Amino acid sequence: MGLIANAAARSLSIEVPTWVDEVVAAFRAPLDSDRACLSLAVELARENVERGGGPFGAAVFAGDRLLSAGVNLVLSSRFSIAHAEIVALMRGQAALGESALNPPALSLFTSAEPCCQCFGSLIWAGVTRLVCGATTADVEEVGFDEGPKPEGWVKVLEARGIQVSQGVERAASRAVLVDYVARGGQIYGKLSASE
Numbered sequence: 001m002g003l004i005a006n007a008a009a010r011s012l013s014i015e016v017p018t019w020v021d022e023v024v025a026a027f028r029a030p031l032d033s034d035r036a037c038l039s040l041a042v043e044l045a046r047e048n049v050e051r052g053g054g055p056f057g058a059a060v061f062a063g064d065r066l067l068s069a070g071v072n073l074v075l076s077s078r079f080s081i082a083h084a085e086i087v088a089l090m091r092g093q094a095a096l097g098e099s100a101l102n103p104p105a106l107s108l109f110t111s112a113e114p115c116c117q118c119f120g121s122l123i124w125a126g127v128t129r130l131v132c133g134a135t136t137a138d139v140e141e142v143g144f145d146e147g148p149k150p151e152g153w154v155k156v157l158e159a160r161g162i163q164v165s166q167g168v169e170r171a172a173s174r175a176v177l178v179d180y181v182a183r184g185g186q187i188y189g190k191l192s193a194s195e
Contacts, residue, residue: 014077016070016087023047024059024069031066034131037109038169042133044071045084045111045176052076054188055180058088058110067106068092074188085110085118089125100126107131111173112139113166116147123160130157131165133173142177143187 023044029036037059044057054072061067070087074080085108093100103126112134114122122130136146150156154164181187 012079014073014079014082014087014090016073016091017051017076019047019051020044020069020071024066031061032064034109034165034168037061037107038111038131038133039172040066040069041084041109041111042169042172042176044069045173046179048072048084049176049180049183049185054084055176055185056084056111058084058108060088060092061107061109062092062096062104067095075186080189081117083115083118085114086121089121089127093125102126105129111176112136113146114149115139115144116149119149119153119157122162123157127162129163129165131168133167133169134177135166135170138170138174138177142181145189 024040027040027043029039031037031040041057041059044059045055048057048071049055053076054074056072057070059066059069068088068091070084070091072084073082073087088108092106096103105128106126107129108122108127109131110133113132113136136149139146154166157164
């Protein structure tokens, strides 16, 4: 059986739009509290919806310094793994360079609780704090499939030294999800009943 790949599959990249950094630069609230940092993630998610992307945003901090930001790029990249958390963590690792293999303690602020993919990824990325907006139930209520996270996933993370805060700016985060659906946003990543 031969490999079904073409030249495009030998070079993989995810293009982060320049507007992501412009939104960060234009964000006026001081990033000095969990609410403010989560508000930045929500603003990124909101802007991504405005521009035809998925309803999720994330930001990574090293101490009190903003290291990177990301939005969900699944639709534009056609990569199912291009979730906001993954994009923000990859950008943070790129910024850290060689020290990304032994990163400083990182805080991940995300507009929604992590799906099963992002849950697994943050364990290996040096994240020691996770701050979430919308809940898994909020995300699934609008139609997304968050996958099989372990029951008691917060305790699993805490057992690995990752502090978790839930429901920060939840109403604003949930409003972005509802707006996405009201605009006819594509629900992707869900298996059909026949699969």
